[in-house]
Amino acid sequence: MPLRLSTVRCALVALAGLYTLPAAAQTALDARIDQAVERIAPGIVELRHRLHQDPELSNREVKTAELVAAHLRPLGLIVKTGIAKTGVTALLKGGKPGPLIAVRADMDALPVTEQTDLPFKSTKRDSFQGQEVGVAHACGHDIHTSVQLGVVSVLAGLRDEIPGSILFIFQPAEEGPPAGERGGADLMLEEGVFSAGAGKPVAIFALHSFPELQVGQVGYNPGPTMAAVDQFVAKVRGKQAHGAYPHLSVDPVVIAAQAILALQTIRSRNLSPFEPSVVTVGIVRGGERFNIIPEEVHLEGTVRTYDEGVRAEVERRMREILDGVTRAAGGTFDLEYKKNAPATVNDPALTEKVRPLLERAAGAGNVKLVEPSMGGEDFAYFANEVPGFFFRLGIVKPGTTSGGLHTPTFRADDSAVPAGIRTMSRLLVDFLLSSNLNPSR
Numbered sequence: 001m002p003l004r005l006s007t008v009r010c011a012l013v014a015l016a017g018l019y020t021l022p023a024a025a026q027t028a029l030d031a032r033i034d035q036a037v038e039r040i041a042p043g044i045v046e047l048r049h050r051l052h053q054d055p056e057l058s059n060r061e062v063k064t065a066e067l068v069a070a071h072l073r074p075l076g077l078i079v080k081t082g083i084a085k086t087g088v089t090a091l092l093k094g095g096k097p098g099p100l101i102a103v104r105a106d107m108d109a110l111p112v113t114e115q116t117d118l119p120f121k122s123t124k125r126d127s128f129q130g131q132e133v134g135v136a137h138a139c140g141h142d143i144h145t146s147v148q149l150g151v152v153s154v155l156a157g158l159r160d161e162i163p164g165s166i167l168f169i170f171q172p173a174e175e176g177p178p179a180g181e182r183g184g185a186d187l188m189l190e191e192g193v194f195s196a197g198a199g200k201p202v203a204i205f206a207l208h209s210f211p212e213l214q215v216g217q218v219g220y221n222p223g224p225t226m227a228a229v230d231q232f233v234a235k236v237r238g239k240q241a242h243g244a245y246p247h248l249s250v251d252p253v254v255i256a257a258q259a260i261l262a263l264q265t266i267r268s269r270n271l272s273p274f275e276p277s278v279v280t281v282g283i284v285r286g287g288e289r290f291n292i293i294p295e296e297v298h299l300e301g302t303v304r305t306y307d308e309g310v311r312a313e314v315e316r317r318m319r320e321i322l323d324g325v326t327r328a329a330g331g332t333f334d335l336e337y338k339k340n341a342p343a344t345v346n347d348p349a350l351t352e353k354v355r356p357l358l359e360r361a362a363g364a365g366n367v368k369l370v371e372p373s374m375g376g377e378d379f380a381y382f383a384n385e386v387p388g389f390f391f392r393l394g395i396v397k398p399g400t401t402s403g404g405l406h407t408p409t410f411r412a413d414d415s416a417v418p419a420g421i422r423t424m425s426r427l428l429v430d431f432l433l434s435s436n437l438n439p440s441r
């Protein structure tokens with residue numbers, strides 16, 4: 001999840017449609033969940049420290065996956081390993097009949113050199129794209145993995161009371177596989193994570209660390225919540241000449257400059273102002289010497305959208321603009337447009353159903369309505385297969401601060417671990433209970 005949100009607004013407490021659960025039974029289950037969280041929290045926090053100190057890059061989560069599987073096996077679940085390289089799943093079958101749901105945690109770390117004061121901070125270095133880099137859990141995936149291991153421990157202890165089954169997915173390469181490799185959620189789906197065993201879940205859930213919320217708070221928004229993440233490389237070609245004789249050249253620097261400005265008109269002139277989108281040129285590279293007009297300029301960037309129609313329109317307009325601008329100047333171009341994860345959309349009906357459950361799980365005052373983000377998240381692949389709900393977990397201890405996601409000073413507090421375990425455990429159990437009470441909704 002590469003970008004952070006800028007603003008958080010208080011949620012409207014919408015109690016209409018709140019599910020009525022048998023109060024006494026529910027309270028007893030809540031108490032058992034809370035006791036279990038308290039009992040296992042110190043061990044899970046210690047496990048989080050181990051993950052944090054030994055972060056592994058995308059598609060390299062070998063020791064992380066071993067640690068995950070070692071935690072899962074004694075709990076009596078059906079555990080599978082080696083899915084999409086290092087992915088792990090565990091199926092918990094409840095003691096009562098009910099639907100199958102799924103929940104995902106991501107396991108990979110980032111090429112970021114950690115600069116926090118955490119006593120268990122990462123000092124690890126590894127090779128990434130041919131360079132030696134620091135490696136850190138700067139996106140909080142150590143929190144997600146440890147929270148989910150805690151949820152498994154808690155719910156395995158309540159198995160007899162659970163009306164349905166839960167598929168726990170531990171996913172590699174959420175940040176994207178290394179160049180030339182495949183990996184992540186789409187490969188897990190391709191390898192049958194939803195088709196084997198218990199069948200397709202009726203819903204899938206995930207949480208993500210969010211440095212703009214305090215521990216104990218959670219955030220969400222209905223509809224698109226994370227953007228589609230596309231990547232493009234454009235090569236603008238002209239004709240090389242001496243810098244003093246521009247009339248003998250076709251200048252790709254001038255063409256590229258015009259193209260960069262014209263690309264910004266896609267957002268401002270071609271699309272509805274009500275349709276969110278971003279076109280960013282992040283790399284402009286060309287030329288070797290001050291007095292030589294080069295042959296070629298390389299442009300590289302990203303496109304972020306929420307809607308598939310808008311996504312297609314941006315690509316189409318990019319081609320038209322590059323074609324028009326280069327031809328007008330007598331140059332040529334190549335455009336390589338790569339579609340990565342689609343937009344992550346919180347299913348409207350599922351969100352409506354989950355909102356009161358989340359308010360019950362975290363406390364109504366702790367549930368914040370947050371703005372959607374133009375960052376990306378490959379949970380989208382799962383949420384395109386079955387209704388999905390993705391929410392943000394507060395990770396900042398009151399009185400402290402954290403840098404943004406993907407930065408060296410990103411700092412998730414240990415207390416987010418029990419808070420996350422409690423919220424997700426209650427949410428999953430309540431969802432299964434409410435599904436059984438209200439099967440038609």
Ligand SMILES: [Zn+2]
Pocket residue numbers: 001002139175405406
């Ligand atoms: Zn990330």
Ligand SMILES: [Zn+2]
Pocket residue numbers: 001002106139140141174208
């Ligand atoms: Zn992330």
